[in-house]
Amino acid sequence: LIGTEGLRDIVWATSSISSFAKLSNQFVDMKTFWHHSLYTGTVARLLAQKCRVINKDRLFLCGLLHDVGQLALYQIMPEEMEVAFIRAKENEEQLFVSEKYILGFTHAAVSYALLRMWNLPVSICQSVAYHHQPGKCQDYRLDASIIHIADAVAKQAGQLGNKLEYKAKIDPNAWKVTGLSEKIVDSMIQVADEQFRDAMALYLSPVSVAA
Numbered sequence: 001l002i003g004t005e006g007l008r009d010i011v012w013a014t015s016s017i018s019s020f021a022k023l024s025n026q027f028v029d030m031k032t033f034w035h036h037s038l039y040t041g042t043v044a045r046l047l048a049q050k051c052r053v054i055n056k057d058r059l060f061l062c063g064l065l066h067d068v069g070q071l072a073l074y075q076i077m078p079e080e081m082e083v084a085f086i087r088a089k090e091n092e093e094q095l096f097v098s099e100k101y102i103l104g105f106t107h108a109a110v111s112y113a114l115l116r117m118w119n120l121p122v123s124i125c126q127s128v129a130y131h132h133q134p135g136k137c138q139d140y141r142l143d144a145s146i147i148h149i150a151d152a153v154a155k156q157a158g159q160l161g162n163k164l165e166y167k168a169k170i171d172p173n174a175w176k177v178t179g180l181s182e183k184i185v186d187s188m189i190q191v192a193d194e195q196f197r198d199a200m201a202l203y204l205s206p207v208s209v210a211a
Contacts, residue, residue: 042196044150069110158180
C-alpha cells in the first residue's frame with residue numbers, strides 16, 4: 001500500500017519530470033538527465049533503508065530532484081553553462097567546481113532555491129543543497145551524505161550494470177557519517193538496477209522526456 005507520504009512523492013516526481021520535460025535540450029540530454037536522477041533516487045532510498053533513516057522515500061525525492069538546478073541554469077544561462085561544462089571536462093573536475101568558478105554559484109544552490117520556492121521540507125532542501133559537499137551540511141548531514149554517495153554511484157552505474165568507478169569521487173567523511181562501505185554499496189547494485197527499471201516504468205513512461 002502507498003501511504004500519504006509515498007503518494008506525495010509520486011505526485012512530486014511525476015509533476016517535476018513533466019514540468020521540465022519541455023525544456024530545450026540543446027545542452028543537456030533530457031532522457032539521460034532523468035535516468036541519472038531516477039537512479040540516484042533509487043540508490044538513495046536503498047542506502048537510507050540501510051542507514052535506518054525514517055521515511056526513506058524522502059531520500060528518493062532528494063535524489064530525484066538533486067540536479068533540477070542544472071536544468072534551470074541550462075535554460076536561463078546556456079552559454080555560461082556550456083563554458084562551465086567544457087572547463088570541467090578539460091580540467092577533469094566536477095561540474096559544480098567549474099560552475100562556482102564561472103558563475104560564482106553552483107547548480108546545487110539553484111536546486112535549493114527552487115525547492116524552497118516549492119515549499120518542500122527543509123530537510124530535503126538542505127540535503128540537496130549540500131549533496132556535493134555533505135560535510136558542510138549542519139542539520140541534515142546524514143541525508144546529504146546519502147545523496148552524495150548515491151549521486152556518485154549513479155554517475156557510473158546508471159546504465160544498468162556498468163562497472164563501478166565511483167569510489168574516488170566520494171568524500172571519505174560520507175562513509176563515516178553513514179556507516180556504509182564500498183562493499184555494502186556494491187552489494188546493492190543489482191537490486192538498484194531492478195528497482196530502477198520499475199521506477200522508469202512508473203515515472204518516465206507516462207510523460208514525454210525528450211532525448
